[in-house]
Amino acid sequence: MFSLNTRAIYVLASLLALWVIVPIFLIATLAFSDRSSVFAWPKGIFPQHFSLQTIGFFFGVEGVGRAIRNSLVVASLTLLFSVLLGAPAGYALARYRFAGADVYRVLILMTRAFPLAILAIPLAVQFIHLGLYDTPLGVALVHTALALPFAVLVTSSLFLGIPKELEEVAWTLGCNRVQAFVKVVLPLALPGLAATAIFAFVISWNEVFAATLLTLRERTLPAFLLGALNDSPLPFRFAGGFLLIVPALIFIFSVRRYLFTLWGIANR
Amino acid sequence: MSGIRVENIEKLFGKAKVLTGVSLEIRDQEFVVLLGPSGCGKTTLLRIIAGLEYADKGQVWIGDREVSTLPPRSRKIAMVFQNYAIFPHLTVLENIAFGLRMQKASAERVKAQVDRAATLMHIENLLQRYPAQLSGGQRQRVAVGRALAVEPEVLLMDEPLSNLDALLRLEMRAELKRLLAESRTTTLYVTHDQVEAMSLADRIAVMNVGQLVQYDEPIRVYQEPTNTFVGGFIGSPPMNFLRLRVEGGQARIESLMLSLPTSPPGQEVLLGVRPEDLEAYSQQQPQSFPAEVRVVEPLGPHLLLTLTYEQQSLKATVPPDFNISPGQTLWLKPQPGRLCWLDPTSGQALSR
Numbered sequence: 173m174f175s176l177n178t179r180a181i182y183v184l185a186s187l188l189a190l191w192v193i194v195p196i197f198l199i200a201t202l203a204f205s206d207r208s209s210v211f212a213w214p215k216g217i218f219p220q221h222f223s224l225q226t227i228g229f230f231f232g233v234e235g236v237g238r239a240i241r242n243s244l245v246v247a248s249l250t251l252l253f254s255v256l257l258g259a260p261a262g263y264a265l266a267r268y269r270f271a272g273a274d275v276y277r278v279l280i281l282m283t284r285a286f287p288l289a290i291l292a293i294p295l296a297v298q299f300i301h302l303g304l305y306d307t308p309l310g311v312a313l314v315h316t317a318l319a320l321p322f323a324v325l326v327t328s329s330l331f332l333g334i335p336k337e338l339e340e341v342a343w344t345l346g347c348n349r350v351q352a353f354v355k356v357v358l359p360l361a362l363p364g365l366a367a368t369a370i371f372a373f374v375i376s377w378n379e380v381f382a383a384t385l386l387t388l389r390e391r392t393l394p395a396f397l398l399g400a401l402n403d404s405p406l407p408f409r410f411a412g413g414f415l416l417i418v419p420a421l422i423f424i425f426s427v428r429r430y431l432f433t434l435w436g437i438a439n440r
Numbered sequence: 441m442s443g444i445r446v447e448n449i450e451k452l453f454g455k456a457k458v459l460t461g462v463s464l465e466i467r468d469q470e471f472v473v474l475l476g477p478s479g480c481g482k483t484t485l486l487r488i489i490a491g492l493e494y495a496d497k498g499q500v501w502i503g504d505r506e507v508s509t510l511p512p513r514s515r516k517i518a519m520v521f522q523n524y525a526i527f528p529h530l531t532v533l534e535n536i537a538f539g540l541r542m543q544k545a546s547a548e549r550v551k552a553q554v555d556r557a558a559t560l561m562h563i564e565n566l567l568q569r570y571p572a573q574l575s576g577g578q579r580q581r582v583a584v585g586r587a588l589a590v591e592p593e594v595l596l597m598d599e600p601l602s603n604l605d606a607l608l609r610l611e612m613r614a615e616l617k618r619l620l621a622e623s624r625t626t627t628l629y630v631t632h633d634q635v636e637a638m639s640l641a642d643r644i645a646v647m648n649v650g651q652l653v654q655y656d657e658p659i660r661v662y663q664e665p666t667n668t669f670v671g672g673f674i675g676s677p678p679m680n681f682l683r684l685r686v687e688g689g690q691a692r693i694e695s696l697m698l699s700l701p702t703s704p705p706g707q708e709v710l711l712g713v714r715p716e717d718l719e720a721y722s723q724q725q726p727q728s729f730p731a732e733v734r735v736v737e738p739l740g741p742h743l744l745l746t747l748t749y750e751q752q753s754l755k756a757t758v759p760p761d762f763n764i765s766p767g768q769t770l771w772l773k774p775q776p777g778r779l780c781w782l783d784p785t786s787g788q789a790l791s792r
């Protein structure tokens with residue numbers, strides 16, 4: 173028997189879930205419906221006429237292809253930079269006690285406390301000087317700065333969960349440090365590293381502020397949509413919205429198992 | 441071949457001095473057991489020899505090479521860790537083969553060595569399993585097998601049998617002893633278990649709070665402890681220590697006068713005697729002293745008695761059919777050749 177309390181919690185949880193799921197559901201179904209159901213009111217609960225008309229229309233709009241390509245490039249670069257820079261830093265935090273380790277840990281989080289809005293103008297000016305303005309690389313660098321704190325903290329708790337003795341045994345059995353890392357630590361850390369990578373990808377994919385400020389023609393998808401949203405028809409909005417949430421959804425589903433690690437609760 | 445020599449090792453963790461000048465020489469092919477209470481620095485010393493920890497002072501030699509600054513992989517050692525540290529992402533087979541694969545051993549050699557190690561550790565039927573599917577004792581055996589498979593010149597083992605049940609441990613102990621004698625591997629073996637230490641060791645190194653207190657053959661460590669710590673730590677029940685008066689260069693218990701190897705510095709002397717070296721009689725005997733029985737514990741092979749002599753408590757063992765109950769007085773006759781004499785103030789043995 174459920175007590176009243178448990179029941180209340182379940183009701184609240186269900187409401188919360190609905191609040192999140194209903195919009196996603198509507199966007200997804202309408203992105204795959206025909207034109208008439210997009211404009212229909214009231215809308216049915218279930219998709220009535222499956223069709224690729226809406227999505228097709230969206231891809232046909234000029235600039236969309238380019239924006240998606242830019243987004244892919246920017247997000248992939250962000251993923252690469254975040255893992256390549258974040259994992260070693262996380263490893264160092266996990267394995268070595270060095271002066272200022274705790275300060276370093278806090279500093280990493282502090283970077284998130286800097287509002288991007290303040291940084292944006294100087295950043296844009298600098299980027300113009302450096303020739304990075306309006307390039308995918310420039311946006312990727314800013315996105316890396318956003319994703320890096322997570323990458324560092326998540327990988328550090330990931331590496332903390334892998335006992336140091338495993339590496340030490342490998343050393344005594346003939347490995348140098350790099351070999352021990354590759355043969356022992358990496359296989360054990362791989363699922364968590366993959367989760368970190370996808371997380372960085374999603375952060376970049378959904379980021380709109382920096383992408384809007386730092387680009388003019390080489391817009392990423394969110395920046396492009398933001399610019400085009402007000403004067404575009406409903407089908408365009410639904411299809412665009414759908415494309416924005418897809419990576420995040422894939423991410424959540426693929427890393428459910430590692431979410432606890434991601435939240436920093438290492439398994440020991 | 442390869443002996444081990446450590447000289448004046450000092451190790452600090454932060455401000456805490458964990459090893460305070462340990463020197464130890466292990467001859468080639470010798471089996472030395474490192475014995476000491478928890479936290480005395482056994483693991484730390486082992487890790488320094490393995491190169492996993494650097495000493496703040498002192499040197500480590502393996503064979504005729506000074507290895508103090510070499511990384512673990514260049515020291516030609518294998519180590520069994522106290523917490524096993526077997527690779528969770530590899531099967532038992534690949535765990536055992538790991539060191540051989542690093543040496544780029546041929547497929548035949550890998551197979552032969554893995555089979556040999558697995559048979560020895562009784563894990564041949566577990567080779568395809570992953571560590572998560574093993575019990576603690578099985579994991580421990582994989583860890584030992586992994587170290588044996590590389591046929592190191594020097595084997596360092598940190599309580600490798602601690603997690604096995606009594607029977608299996610007895611069996612493994614005997615097999616390890618046979619194998620290591622056969623393969624002539626120089627071995628340093630850490631244990632808490634003094635029976636294991638006595639049974640395996642060519643020599644026992646007894647440690648206490650970061651220092652080596654005695655290093656000798658098992659029987660000498662047992663019979664001639666250098667101080668009260670060793671006598672009390674080794675043997676179950678531990679050695680009895682009785683404080684006696686010195687009269688005319690001899691120690692006195694009641695009417696019994698015992699001669700001393702050298703004259704002690706003070707008016708009193710400490711007699712160290714093992715429980716089994718006190719013969720008990722219910723009637724007065726020559727060369728004996730009376731003690732009152734307090735507790736009688738039947739342990740199977742013998743009865744363990746707790747007695748008091750002049751408010752000093754002592755233990756003795758008697759045959760299981762010995763008819764005795766608390767409150768009675770027994771006459772104890774110390775075996776003349778088996779007595780140790782120590783200085784009661786410093787706790788150190790009197791020089792012989």
Ligand SMILES: Nc1ncnc2c1ncn2[C@@H]1O[C@H](COP(=O)(O)OP(=O)(O)OP(=O)(O)O)[C@@H](O)[C@H]1O
Pocket residue numbers: 453454458476477478479480481482483484485522632
């Ligand atoms: N990495 C470390 N940092 C700080 N102190 C440590 C560290 N490793 C060990 N110590 C301390 O050093 C002392 C010796 O530890 P060590 O592990 O060598 O003991 P041990 O003799 O192996 O004990 P046990 O029999 O319980 O395994 C202990 O007091 C321990 O707390």
Ligand SMILES: [Mg+2]
Pocket residue numbers: 482483484522598
């Ligand atoms: Mg230890």
